[in-house]
Amino acid sequence: MSATLTPLPVARTDRRDALVTRLFEANLATYDLATIYLGDRLGLYTALHEHGPMTAAQLAAHTRTHERYIREWLEQQTVTGILDVEDAQADATVRQYGISTEHAEVLLERDSLSYLAPLGRFTIGVLSGLTKVLEAFKTGSGVAYPDYGVDAREGQAEANRTAFVNLLGAQWLPAIPDLHARLQADPPARVADMACGTGWSSLALARAYPKVVIDGFDSDEASIVLAQQHARAEGLHDRVTFAVRDAADQRVQGTYDVVTIFEALHDMARPVEALRVARTLLKGGGSVLIADERVHEHFTPHNIDERLFYGWSVLFCLPTGMAETPSAGTGAVMRPDTLQRYAAEAGFREVEVLPIAHDLWRFYRLYP
Numbered sequence: 002m003s004a005t006l007t008p009l010p011v012a013r014t015d016r017r018d019a020l021v022t023r024l025f026e027a028n029l030a031t032y033d034l035a036t037i038y039l040g041d042r043l044g045l046y047t048a049l050h051e052h053g054p055m056t057a058a059q060l061a062a063h064t065r066t067h068e069r070y071i072r073e074w075l076e077q078q079t080v081t082g083i084l085d086v087e088d089a090q091a092d093a094t095v096r097q098y099g100i101s102t103e104h105a106e107v108l109l110e111r112d113s114l115s116y117l118a119p120l121g122r123f124t125i126g127v128l129s130g131l132t133k134v135l136e137a138f139k140t141g142s143g144v145a146y147p148d149y150g151v152d153a154r155e156g157q158a159e160a161n162r163t164a165f166v167n168l169l170g171a172q173w174l175p176a177i178p179d180l181h182a183r184l185q186a187d188p189p190a191r192v193a194d195m196a197c198g199t200g201w202s203s204l205a206l207a208r209a210y211p212k213v214v215i216d217g218f219d220s221d222e223a224s225i226v227l228a229q230q231h232a233r234a235e236g237l238h239d240r241v242t243f244a245v246r247d248a249a250d251q252r253v254q255g256t257y258d259v260v261t262i263f264e265a266l267h268d269m270a271r272p273v274e275a276l277r278v279a280r281t282l283l284k285g286g287g288s289v290l291i292a293d294e295r296v297h298e299h300f301t302p303h304n305i306d307e308r309l310f311y312g313w314s315v316l317f318c319l320p321t322g323m324a325e326t327p328s329a330g331t332g333a334v335m336r337p338d339t340l341q342r343y344a345a346e347a348g349f350r351e352v353e354v355l356p357i358a359h360d361l362w363r364f365y366r367l368y369p
């Protein structure tokens with residue numbers, strides 16, 4: 002017996018078909034990110050860029066990988082339009098594949114604002130936590146940040162790094178004249194970079210302002226180990242130190258001209274306590290600088306701008322924030338009025354929204 006479906010009115014078939022198309026495209030986009038992840042992690046794009054067009058066997062030899070897998074990956078990358086092939090009609094074993102300079106910038110050029118390879122790493126890392134997220138949905142528990150592993154940590158850090166390297170010292174801080182002046186002045190300003198991750202904000206700040214002394218804190222031990230390595234590699238370890246600390250830990254001590262929190266307040270289980278600690282760390286005249294997701298003032302259905310933020314929130318930011326008890330359960334969609342409330346509860350008298358343009362972040366300055 003076959004079920005007969007009542008035909009849908011045309012307006013509703015349009016809506017149904019739009020979702021069919023969208024999911025099919027999402028399926029293909031997922032495979033793009035996952036296969037980009039392979040090219041990134043196995044050094045395949047790097048080898049093609051450094052040595053020029055290669056056959057599958059040559060690329061496998063250069064990267065110590067298996068020729069049969071590499072051949073399939075090269076064909077897939079060419080079909081999906083990421084790599085180019087010089088002699089498509091030639092036998093599969095002798096075809097030469099290459100990467101264009103435009104695509105090399107997106108996939109390999111770490112300092113370019115167009116560098117998006119970390120997106121593959123981050124997405125794959127976030128999805129690796131999905132089984133635990135499934136459980137957390139049922140129990141109300143969370144998924145600890147380290148449980149998402151190295152790909153989520155490094156993907157997130159590298160994605161933010163390009164913004165810090167290009168914009169922090171060149172645009173964002175110069176747009177705050179009194180802070181910019183203080184960071185250039187004597188005696189050298191002291192900065193606490195709370196939830197600094199693998200340290201790229203602290204290091205970009207130190208590079209932009211050669212006198213400043215910076216202490217970075219993060220509760221994730223593996224991030225701090227990487228941050229310390231980065232500081233040494235950049236030759237900035239004399240002015241930039243990193244330590245494992247929870248931002249809400251009241252034993253954090255020091256006096257600072259500015260406390261920064263880049264894309265991390267919404268991740269914290271106890272954001273009010275963390276802001277209270279930040280306030281007590283400030284010298285007279287000091288302030289807290291926060292960058293967090295540029296979400297809308299209010300929840301808006303079918304709001305395409307917030308798809309990315311809600312994706313991060315459901316799969317990563319909310320579960321990591323819920324991994325501690327008690328938790329404010331903020332999530333990535335921390336609206337300005339939520340931040341205002343947290344700041345007031347932490348004893349700040351004023352929150353200023355700064356006129357700094359950025360697609361993903363809004364900048365706030367908190368005055369005690």
Ligand SMILES: C[S@@+](CC[C@H](N)C(=O)[O-])C[C@H]1O[C@@H](n2cnc3c(N)ncnc32)[C@H](O)[C@@H]1O
Pocket residue numbers: 146157158161162195196197198199201202218219220221224246247248249262263264265268269270271275
């Ligand atoms: C999205 S990452 C941002 C890292 C860095 N600020 C950046 O922009 O690259 C969020 C960071 O917040 C840290 N974090 C979350 N809760 C924290 C807490 N209570 N104390 C200190 N760090 C915390 C995480 O370990 C993670 O490194």
